[in-house]
Amino acid sequence: MTALWQRWTVFTGRQMDSRPLHLVRVFIALAILGDLVAMARRDVLPWILYPGELGGLVMHPSSWYLFEGAVWAGPALWVIAGAAGVLVAVGVGVRPAMVVLLLAYAQLGHLYIPGDRGIDRILRTVMLLLIFSGSTGSQPSKTVAAWPADLIRWLLMLVYLSAGVAKFGARPGWHALETPELYQIVCSPTTGRLDGMFWYDYGPLFALGGVGAIVLELSAVLLVTRFSRYWAVLGALLHIGLIFTVELGMFPFGMLALYPVLFGPWTGRMLDRLDPWLVGDWRGPEP
C-alpha cells in the first residue's frame, strides 16, 4: 500500500511541458469570447441579459445569482467576462483574470438558466482546475505539475463515457437503419445543417456514423492511457464533423479547446516546429 501510494504521489507530482495547458487556457478563453461575441452579433444580448419586463427572456434566476433585481448586472457581467477572457487569452494576470472569468461566467449561467449548457459546465470545471495549476501562476515556467492535465483527461473520459452510455436508451436507436438518432440530430430543422428530405434514404450511413460515435465514446477509457493522443485524433474528427453538420454554437469549439492535453507530446512537438516564431512561455523547455 505504501509503495502504491508512493507511486501515486510521484505520478501526481511529475512535471510536463507547460505549453499544452497554456494552449487549453487560451483556447477556452477564445471559445468563451467567441460565444460572448456571438451573443452580440446575433442580436440576442437583451434577450439573454434582461428580465421579461424589459423584453428579455430572463425569468427566475437561480438562488445563487447575486444581483437579482439589478438590471445593469447582466450587461456588466457580459463586459467583465469579456474583459477577463481577453486577459486570460493574452496571458496578462492569468490567475486573477481566470477567477474573474469563472465567477462572471457562472453568474451569467445563474442569470439565464436555460442557456447554460453542458459545455459551459465542462469549461468552468476545467477553469477551476487550471486556477490551481502551475500553468496560471505569476512565474512563467517551462514545465508544470502534470496533475491538471490528468484531471482534464479524467473529466473528458467521464464526459464521453456518459454520452456513450446515454445513447443506449434511444428509440428508434443510433443503430436503426431508418431515421436513426444521428440523422434526426443533423437533419433537425432547429439545429441541423442537413436537409432531412435529401438524406432520408441514407439511414444506414447515419446508423454507421452513430454506432461509430458510440464505439468512440465508450472507448474513451483510452484517454487515461498513453494511447490518449490516438483516441484524440478520432475525437477531434467527431467534433469537426459536428461543426459542419449541426449548429451547436460553442460546443465543438469548447471541446476542441481541451484537446491540446489529449494530444500530449504531439502538441509540444508541433509547437517546437513553430519555435522560431514563438516567444516567452511558448518556447519549449530545454532538452
Place this chain on the structure above:
Amino acid sequence: MHQIRGVAVLVVGLIMLVLGAPGVDGLDADSLTSPQQRERLRGTWVGSLEVTIADLNRWFRLPVVARLSPLQRPLRIAQSWALYGVGPNQSRRMEIRVDGRLVFRSGDADATWLAPALRYRRVRPMVVNTCMDDSERTPLLLNAIRNRAVRDFGAEEVTVRCTASPWPGDVEREVLSYAASAPDWTWSQ
C-alpha cells in the same frame, strides 16, 4: 507537499467520478423501485444488473451525491454528462408570420428573419420547449419576437406557429399557434 497534492488529486478525481458516474448519474432514488418492474427485469441477466446498479446507486452513491452537490452550485459545475443521448423523434419547426407574410421558418433558407437569434445555442432550447408547449418562458419568447417584428417591420400582427411531422418532415401538422395584434398585443392560442 507531495502527500497533500496526492490526496487532493485523488479526492477531486473521486468526487468527479461519484458525481458524474457514467450511466448512473441519471438514476434517482425512485429508479426501479416498483415490485412489478423489478420482477420483470430480474428475468434476464441484463435486467438483474440494472436492478443491482439502481440499488447500489440508491444505497451508496446518492447519499454521497446529496452531500457533495451543494459544492457544485455556486460555480454551476454540476458533473452530470449524459449529453446528446437522443435525437428529436419528429421534425419540428417554428414559423413566424408578420402581417400575414412568412418571415421565419426553422431550417428554411427562404425565411431566415431572426434565424441567427432563434438558432443561437442559448435561445434554441426555448424555441424547442415553446413548440413542445413545455415552457413557462413561452410568453417571454413570444414578446421578444413581437418586439423585434415591430422594430424591423412595423408589424401590426404577428403569428407564431409550430408544426410537427414524422421524419423526413414532409407531412406537417400544426401543433401550436399563437397570434397577437396591435394595439393591445395580447397573445391568443
